[in-house]
Amino acid sequence: MPDVDVRGFWGERIDAVADRTAMILYDRCVAAGMFDQIDPARPVPPVKMPWHMRADGTPDTVNVQMFWDSDVAKVIETAAYALYRKPNADLEAKMDAIIEMFAGLQQPDGYMNSWFVRMQPGHRWTNLRDCHELYCAGHLMEAAVAYFHATGKRKLLDVMCRYADHIDETFGPKPGQKPGYCGHEEIELALIRLGRATGEQRYLDLARYFIEQRGQQPHYFDVEAAARGVDPAQWRHKTYTYNQSHLPVREQGKVVGHAVRAMYLYSGMADVATEFGDDSLTDALNRLWEDLTSKQMYVTGGIGPAASNEGFTDYYDLPNESAYAETCAAVALMMWASRMLGRGPDRRYADIMEQALYNGALSGLSIDGSRFFYDNPLESRGCHHRWSWHRCPCCPPNIARTVTAIGSYMYGISADGIAVHLYGASTARLSAGATAVTLRQETDYPADGRVDVTIGLDRPARFTLSLRMPGWCGQAAVTLNGEAVPMVENGDGYLHLAREWKDGDTIALDLPMPVRALHAHPAVKADLGRVAIARGPLIYCAEEVDNAADLNALIVPEDLSAAKTVPVPDLGGAVAIDLPVRREQWPQREGRLYDDHPPEYATMTARLIPYHLWDNREPGEMLVWIRGGR
Amino acid sequence: MPDVDVRGFWGERIDAVADRTAMILYDRCVAAGMFDQIDPARPVPPVKMPWHMRADGTPDTVNVQMFWDSDVAKVIETAAYALYRKPNADLEAKMDAIIEMFAGLQQPDGYMNSWFVRMQPGHRWTNLRDCHELYCAGHLMEAAVAYFHATGKRKLLDVMCRYADHIDETFGPKPGQKPGYCGHEEIELALIRLGRATGEQRYLDLARYFIEQRGQQPHYFDVEAAARGVDPAQWRHKTYTYNQSHLPVREQGKVVGHAVRAMYLYSGMADVATEFGDDSLTDALNRLWEDLTSKQMYVTGGIGPAASNEGFTDYYDLPNESAYAETCAAVALMMWASRMLGRGPDRRYADIMEQALYNGALSGLSIDGSRFFYDNPLESRGCHHRWSWHRCPCCPPNIARTVTAIGSYMYGISADGIAVHLYGASTARLSAGATAVTLRQETDYPADGRVDVTIGLDRPARFTLSLRMPGWCGQAAVTLNGEAVPMVENGDGYLHLAREWKDGDTIALDLPMPVRALHAHPAVKADLGRVAIARGPLIYCAEEVDNAADLNALIVPEDLSAAKTVPVPDLGGAVAIDLPVRREQWPQREGRLYDDHPPEYATMTARLIPYHLWDNREPGEMLVWIRGGR
Structure with missing residues (x-):
């Protein structure tokens, strides 16, 4: 994990998580009874536990969940980044106690999963398809690496390495090994992370094995179901595309x-x-990337329109009001985009990483860090609101760990250079090969497109500094030590400055941020005749609190030159857009369902705010895709 | 049933049913195996019978249905009107044979239902909620009355009067009687019809009893379920609103x-x-009428947007592509509207009757009378087509009996007058009180708004002729024997001509039929920013065969003055509308999902055809609510 001191926009967000969210997450895991399941010192709980009171006053129950280890793992990972940001003895003691629980769970052979150790012993590795067993292991590996880096404490890392060794013995092509893989992917990327942190090649190889094994015939989930005496066709998700x-x-x-x-x-x-230099995988990844981003992604970077499978449906099926667009999915898209940058800078990936980050992912966390969205629709009639907890609490720690780890998404480093993927006020201590470089960004980004970069070096050094020129900004202007730098396009959307750098060199970027109207592909029926207003990396929305109800009566003009940007104090100074629009009115309707009279139009100034900030004030309607007029 | 000789638009439709549809309906009842269930001379069939071949060549089965009596009844009713139109010895012989089957089914106590006599004996009247038992009786009563009027043959009428007597003994408030009513309404209106045809007051009283009893506590369907040993809550429709x-x-x-x-x-x-002069029922009916027509009706007069309950959902929930809008429901709305005219003319009802008739109902029948729609969406991406039969074959005979009985919807008669509710080329022999009146309409309606009415009388007579001034026509012009008649509004939307009429008196109506753009209430989200084009009583649509695919790229201008009307030979000379429109184009997209470039616009002439005629030519997309531009 790179050493980045984040200030400004993201600094405030990280502080909110460190000061508030991290402990909220812990408290809510306690309230949900997760540690009753995990802590081997406690009695084994019943599968159904009391939970909260229903609106009618009767008690509701919650099932102990086989994936709770993963939720706790993401809380530990969040806490790790929070502790890296600022000391918190209470939080650290709580995390240490949880780590003791997991250590106590670990079996002599290294196995460690609270569900199969305590709730359903004797059934380990019998249902990889449904039971999230390797998934839980993966999140705990990520937590272990993060906690070690943040605190220097090895306990969880050692536990997870022993568990990883056990998994490596259990799975593989050799006689007696299982040729399986997890129904919920995660172990693959976690093993890479663990392998990179520990230098253990076996973990990287095992990650590759799980990837290679997926979808091979005979199908492991068929074989495994038959071994349980179950018909593989009797499965609620029905298709292995799930x-x-x-x-x-x-x-x-x-x-x-x-x-x-x-x-x-x-x-x-x-x-x-990236690790194995495998171009055949890259080919498949590029096909999938193109498929997702050209036909299946919301303009917010939200993905997965359907609640039924928490996932994908048909091409261009992107309904706004019923959009599922889970916070975790936008976070995961960001993770994928970040990893697509592993073999070098490319704006195709970094632009989408930024789009998902600032919109569909960040929307999952309230300004103060205390409330969450699980699904992130692009339109609300006024009944969709942030909640304080969820039965399936995957999203809150996922967005929290992402926000606090933002520094790890900002830069790409290689033997001969540094790439700046994301802009934001910060100071990073990086290494371009053997050269230690301090890279300081001063900027109000994303409120403003001016970014001043200062290079810190002990001695002059030759390396390439690659600066992303965002696809949304049209023509950027860059100066180096006050001299204009010509924009040379090499097709990857980055400006590559290869030279001998000296301490104190400065680069100034001016990324224009006009108010733009985005038009969806005409096959996206939900967005026909509508526009999404954007500025810089931010997608905007209208809220009832600013514009009164009935947001679908607003009609945005084709010419946006009258738009004004305004800081909004009760949204932390975020930049709102004030835009003259028409409001459709029907004075002569008298309740008639169908009528010859055309509408009339009033003019008004609509206020739009960044999408990720919606539902932080008075509840009400919200709309991203606003009707456009000519 | 009034004696009306129908020509012109409806005459051609009636001939198609008489010449083709009536026998198609019979043949398909045979093919479906309905007479294996109904004919007591045949072996009792299994519940699952072979039906047709699936696309993959394997045989499919169909369940014998407990409501098949009703489908056959509607076929008899259709055949009756067809025989009234023109003799057909073969068709009549087939109907006589079916009537023999029903007569043979009748039990000594008068009971007669093929399901409970043959398929499930001993269970009669045990599940009124689900089993369509009284519903089947009702449709057979309607068939009996129609067949008697058309042919003079009493056999089915006598059978159904005996059955009605048995029902009258079985249901009612007296000790030993059941205080029940049917889960699928129909018996109520059928008993009224049977009572009017036979003069039997008991049938009218029983209809009233069923109406009054509905929804009373203790709830009959709860009591009935308990008597069967079944939990009333374990019911798939869940709520008695169903x-x-x-x-x-x-x-x-x-x-x-x-x-x-x-x-x-x-x-x-x-x-x-109407029969009992009950204003308290009329109050409820007016509330329900307002509720339906101001918040829950498609512009086609289609109703019931949802497939899940074949019915209603929320106010203003009128999706176009997924509209269920069953043909039977539009027919039934027409029936209700017609009956709301029972207490006197009122354009509120007659306008909607016409709207449902010419659009959402008539769309259910192809021009040649051989193919049918069950659901009538207002938009299709090209995969919704007329079919030749359906497992639940309620719609084909329902629209067929309605078309052939159109004469019974055209006029209202009372002791002192005649009201013309629907215009159409025809000659009607009516009675205003004791006065026999021949009323001849010459017109190309609905292609043209000119209607010439000639009065035929044996001797001069005083009565009121009430002429509907359709709500869609703005300002009509009327002349009487060549002299302009002043338009006097009394609030009911009819022009009332009270005078002494002489043989040969002529009235000429000029009902303007400009091309109009209808705007939906802004709460109908599916229609936001869209218009439906109408002319006279007809709602128009665009089809792919005339306009190429991608109909959602068409944008109709606010000013429709350039619209031209054109007869279309391959649609039986129906009037099309040719309208200059813009077509949205995206030349610079290059597959991008979201893009800064606004669309460009080409101009073209779109051709719109009457909605009820869609899918009579090459299959493809269809659209009623077209995007509107300013």
């Missing part, structure tokens, strides 16, 4: 199934492609 | 549940209100 095991990964070209699973798989594939 | 038994009828104000059931109930209520 978990992307319908085909070997190199033969996949359409993004299908559960959105988070798909993104985690592709993230793992991209990591393996 | 069959409008959630409340006593006078307390109902929201149109809910299964659309056909609702319309048949309200039809029966309107008949009872």
